Amino acid sequence: MLDHTPKECIERKSLVINPAKTCQPLGATYAALGIHRCLPHSHGSQGCQMYFRSHLNRHFREPVEAATSSFTEGAAVFGGGSNLKAALKNIFAIYEPDIVAISTTCLSETIGEDIPTYILQAQVPEGKYVIHANTPSYQGSHITGFSNMTKGMVKYLSAAGGKSNGKINVLPGFVNPGDMREIKRILRSMKADYIMFPDTSGVLDAPLTGEYHIFPEGGTKIKDIIDSGNSLGTLALGHFASTDSAQELKKKCKVPYQALTTPIGITATDDFLMAIAEFSGQPVSAELEEERGQVIDIMADLHQHYYGKEVALFGDPDMLTGLTQFLLELGMKPKYILTGTPGDLFEKEVNQMLSQAGTQAKVKSAGDLFTLHQWIKQDPVDLIIGNTYGKYIARAEDIPLVRFGFPIMDRGVHSYMPVVGYKGAMRLIEMISNTLLDRVDRDTADEDMELIM
Amino acid sequence: MKTNRLPQEAPKIFIEERKRSVLVKGGDNAAALNCDEDSLAGSVSQRACVYCGARVVLNPITDAVHLVHGPVGCASFTMDIRGSLSSGTELYRNSFSTDLSEEDVIFGGEKKLAAAIDLLVARHHPKVVFVYSTCIIGVIGDDLQAVCKAASQRNNVDVIAVESSGFMGNKAAGYRAACNVLLKAMEPQDGSLVKSKPKAINFFGEFNVAGERWIVHNYLEQMGVELNVVLTGDARYEDLKRTTHAALNIVQCAGSMNYLANKMQELYDIPFIQISFVGVGDTVDTLRKIAEALADPDITAKTEALIERELAGITPALEQYRKRLTGKKAAVYVGGGFKAISLIRQFKELGIEIVVIGTQTGMKEEYQRMATLVNDGTVILDDTNPAELTGFMMELQADLLVGGTKERGIAYKIGRGFIDHNHARQHALIGFEGAINFAKEVADTICSPVWKYIPQIGGEKHG
Incomplete structure (x- = not known):
């Protein structure tokens, strides 16, 4: 039905077909929502913010509130300074946030807006904060925007007071609130004192209480982000979303950091726990050791169902790096690994993992879904793992799809459930093996139908 | 309690x-x-931009390539998000973008756009290419009209620039930009008759979401009324060229299409009526209004029979x-x-x-x-x-x-x-x-x- 993709490859530098990424300010908006009582603000046209809100809303199924400078023709010609200053005045008067996080757009970047100067000129009430990040839509992707806004938090807020707070900073990267909750549970289980930012849990997975609050209970407190300059160290999860901010924090406040793979699967979770143990001086908790053993048990129980299966995976770079590692641990064969986000580091990291496992795959950054579809047409796979947009390819090629990453707009509950940590590994094995077994059940002849699998 | x-x-x-x-x-x-x-600066408004308005109106044209000229966001946020259905090709559901990079912003995106259009025409042979302008296109100095005109001549296919830079107004300005494209497309060519079908109507402001165009089509058929062109639900580009053949325009989504209906009245003397198929009462009124406007006793009789039949069919369930x-x-x-x-x-x-x-x-x-x-x-x-x-x-x-x-x-x-x-x-x-x-x-x-x-x-x- 939706198959306009030909098998033979075409040279194509000027055209993206069915993008596997979106623009920076979307990611910046998501990061900003991870600060307690923060109103994200887009310095650009009214439509941008509407699209960010709708897109986030479709994935999280939660209200997403954010403001805009509402650029007009005049602002595009003479600059949007007066729009931004008026907007800040109105925002603090009407919505009473503790902090406003401004991201730019392609328009405001192209006309060369000087946001720091505008902020200095604006009337910001006593005790309130305004931070910003440059997020030009024509560079990088939504992941770059998430990284830039997180870095903006460090630049504007983090401060070294000279006395250690004994805590570990954790930068979770662009993951679901369910993942952020799981990361915090792991830290608590390890008896590690921590500061995690941004943290969208309690914001984009807030309970239904019968009352609407523009600022739900969750999000990292501003005072904690300030205090992150006094921490023992920073664990940056995901190179694309988090490493830059950890570097900035090291530069600004001399907090050392470790850059880690997003903790998906056994090895990456092990590494995460060891890093926590190293900074906190606490051993890995018995609870987590038990969970690890359970995952291994599950892998033993089910490995025959997924071993050797070929997988096409696409999505955001940090998530894919973690997932590739996990698929290799499961004995599956990642065959195509594609992200829309540009950056050679992705290909380097993933290829290194593959060669260590003695295998290879087609790996591409700055790709699109058209390319992925062409690869699959030329040589199919057993399973696709990726976001909602994968359903077109899955349908056209009759290949099962496991929904993973962002955005997922045609299913629910994903944002509450982790894919990180050992619990996340269990969940991924459940999703992968169930999807493959459902396909076996669907395709099997009546006489071959099995009760016990 | x-x-x-x-x-x-x-x-x-x-x-x-x-x-x-x-x-x-x-x-x-x-x-x-x-x-x-x-909107008030800084407000958490539910409103959108010019591009959004223009894209909403033109997107249901199914055999078109909808190419967004700009950084990737505008294209990725509008990838198949409207529920407009097609009875034929699904080409319109693909998302095409020139994905402008920093280099393009500095040196201009015209060459990239021209190459993208050529590639799309060669690969999909579309009836038309709509090229949507986004916020920065004018600012970086791209001459969208000139690139589209040259591409059109080079490829021998209509390539239409949609002036939809986001900051030029709100969604309503985008509706007007789209209507201007439609008006241009329907301009009668040699030998194309205006108002040649006395029992045919056009249906404006109907986007075939969840197949709604097909429901109305079915009613009109039973009334003996020909549905000439729908703008734009399940429309094909060639359809637009016979828009002027109809005797009457009916307009449902007034916000997006009243402008077009007014223009057609002015240019082609085709009258329009404001209608709505939302709700039983308004549906009944609309069907009668159409029959009345066409002033044909046969159509009137068939319309009354249709209304009676349909009401009898749904009333018990509705009463429950x-x-x-x-x-x-x-x-x-x-x-x-x-x-x-x-x-x-x-x-x-x-x-x-x-x-x-x-x-x-x-x-x-x-x-x-x-x-x-x-x-x-x-x-x-x-x-x-x-x-x-x-x-x-x-x-x-x-x-x-x-x-x-x-x-x-x-x-x-x-x-x-x-x-x-x-x-x-x-x-x-x-x-x-x-x-x-x-x-x-x-x-x-x-x-x-x-x-x-x-x-x-x-x-x-x-x-």
Whole structure:
């Protein structure tokens, strides 16, 4: 039905077909929502913010509130300074946030807006904060925007007071609130004192209480982000979303950091726990050791169902790096690994993992879904793992799809459930093996139908 | 027990700057509502931009390549998000973007655009390529018109520039940009007759969401009326060229298409009537209006027979729903005025009173019409924000909200039902079948047991 993709490859530098990424300010908006009582603000046209809100809303199924400078023709010609200053005045008067996080757009970047100067000129009430990040839509992707806004938090807020707070900073990267909750549970289980930012849990997975609050209970407190300059160290999860901010924090406040793979699967979770143990001086908790053993048990129980299966995976770079590692641990064969986000580091990291496992795959950054579809047409796979947009390819090629990453707009509950940590590994094995077994059940002849699998 | 608790934001329901955008029928601020104006800077508005408006109107043209010239965001956010269906090609559901990079912003994106168009034409042989301008195109100095004209000549296919830079206005400006494209496309070529089909009508402001065009097509067929061209639900580019053949234009989504209908009246002397297939009463009225305008006794007789048949078919089911729903209260916040006005009547048909009503882009006359139709005490609002909307819904105890994607979450958070009457709707909501679907959706969302479990509005926390 939706198959306009030909098998033979075409040279194509000027055209993206069915993008596997979106623009920076979307990611910046998501990061900003991870600060307690923060109103994200887009310095650009009214439509941008509407699209960010709708897109986030479709994935999280939660209200997403954010403001805009509402650029007009005049602002595009003479600059949007007066729009931004008026907007800040109105925002603090009407919505009473503790902090406003401004991201730019392609328009405001192209006309060369000087946001720091505008902020200095604006009337910001006593005790309130305004931070910003440059997020030009024509560079990088939504992941770059998430990284830039997180870095903006460090630049504007983090401060070294000279006395250690004994805590570990954790930068979770662009993951679901369910993942952020799981990361915090792991830290608590390890008896590690921590500061995690941004943290969208309690914001984009807030309970239904019968009352609407523009600022739900969750999000990292501003005072904690300030205090992150006094921490023992920073664990940056995901190179694309988090490493830059950890570097900035090291530069600004001399907090050392470790850059880690997003903790998906056994090895990456092990590494995460060891890093926590190293900074906190606490051993890995018995609870987590038990969970690890359970995952291994599950892998033993089910490995025959997924071993050797070929997988096409696409999505955001940090998530894919973690997932590739996990698929290799499961004995599956990642065959195509594609992200829309540009950056050679992705290909380097993933290829290194593959060669260590003695295998290879087609790996591409700055790709699109058209390319992925062409690869699959030329040589199919057993399973696709990726976001909602994968359903077109899955349908056209009759290949099962496991929904993973962002955005997922045609299913629910994903944002509450982790894919990180050992619990996340269990969940991924459940999703992968169930999807493959459902396909076996669907395709099997009546006489071959099995009760016990 | 249901409490009448106001949200924390209650004192701010009326913020000073919004006073003239909110009207309480029968209250003292009877001064005309401010509308069709720019949003307050810094407001959490539910509104969109020029590109959004233009894309919404043109996107349902199924055999077109819709190419977005700009950084990737605008294309990725609009990838197949509208529920417009096609009876043929699915080409329009693909997302094409020039994905401008920093280098393009510095050196200009014209070459990239030209190459993208050439490639798309060579690969898909589309009937037309629509090239949408985004915010930065004019700013970086790209001459969109010139690139499109050259590409058109080079490839021998229509390549049309859609002037939709986001900051040039709001969604309504985008509607006009799209209508200008449609007007250009329908200009009669040599030998193409104007008003050559006395029993044929065009249907404007209908986007075939969930197959709604096909429902109306079926009615018209039974009435002996030919459906000439629909703009733009399930339309093909070649169709547009015979738009001027019809004797009458009927306009449903006035916000997007009244401009076009006015222009056609002016240019081609084709009259138009404002209609709506939302709700049973409005559907019946619309069918009769069409028959009346075509002034053909045969059509009139067939129309009456159709109405009788359809009403007999749906009345028993509708009556069942009415019994379950009488006394409930609704809030409405939709894009344009026509739908809001029709919903007032449709909810009355179900025994439901509207207590809050508003739109993103409604016009003065539409708000005046709403004010005559609703009861005293009903709040009417233009370009609202979530705090204001939920505040009024709680104060006036609305049981559900009709809106679009961005409103869904806030309705649920205050424990109210929700119906998507925007492009993400799953079921057809127009005509007689649509009225039944709508009643079912209303009943399903209001009667769901989920609301019983919310402690603050009467549920048992641990029950």
